[in-house]
Amino acid sequence: MKLKFYYDRCVGCGICSLICSLTHDKIFSIEKARIKIEKNYPSLEDPIIKAYFCVNCGKCVEICPSGALTEDENKIVELNPDKCNGCGKCVEICPFDAIWLNKEKKKVFKCDLCNGDPMCVKWCPHEALEFKK
Numbered sequence: 178m179k180l181k182f183y184y185d186r187c188v189g190c191g192i193c194s195l196i197c198s199l200t201h202d203k204i205f206s207i208e209k210a211r212i213k214i215e216k217n218y219p220s221l222e223d224p225i226i227k228a229y230f231c232v233n234c235g236k237c238v239e240i241c242p243s244g245a246l247t248e249d250e251n252k253i254v255e256l257n258p259d260k261c262n263g264c265g266k267c268v269e270i271c272p273f274d275a276i277w278l279n280k281e282k283k284k285v286f287k288c289d290l291c292n293g294d295p296m297c298v299k300w301c302p303h304e305a306l307e308f309k310k
Contacts, residue, residue: 178251178290179309180298182228187305189216189226193297200296201286209279211288212297228306231275231288237267245285258284 194210202209212230219225233254238246245260246267263283267276276287290308291297298306 178253178293180230180232180288180290180295181307181309182230183305183307184226184228186303187214187226187228188303189214189224190302193228193301193306196296196300197288200291209286211286229274231271232273234272236270236272237276237287240266240270242266253290254287256285256287256289258282258286261285 191207191214193212194207194214195205197210197212198204198206198208201211207213212228215227215229217225217227231254233248233252235248235252235254238248238254242264243260243262245257245262247255247257249255261284263278263285265278265285267285268278276285278284279286288295293310295306295308298308
């Protein structure tokens with residue numbers, strides 16, 4: 178299972194981030210989203226848009242001292258927030274900047290692929306996200 182981002186289709190609207198936070202935290206909040214969109218405009222004709230989300234590389238699993246991050250049989254990185262001690266080692270090592278620390282809960286959060294039915298993919302109006310099982 179893999180989430181794919183098509184930068185050439187993305188307009189940077191952020192609907193994916195908003196629907197993500199609504200799905201997980203029942204609030205529209207880009208800060209609480211498990212997918213983040215970054216827009217950079219070196220010129221109006223050629224904006225640079227990037228998406229940050231977990232690609233399940235497993236580096237965080239290797240460094241997590243509490244066992245909060247594990248891989249399932251499909252190599253999907255799962256997070257058990259009850260085991261997370263908030264140390265932030267996974268945030269530091271993530272090469273994709275795709276794990277964040279919730280300052281209120283003092284726990285990390287990341288994309289969980291919405292249990293195999295990612296809402297960001299369903300709600301993207303420009304089909305810039307794709308989910309392959």
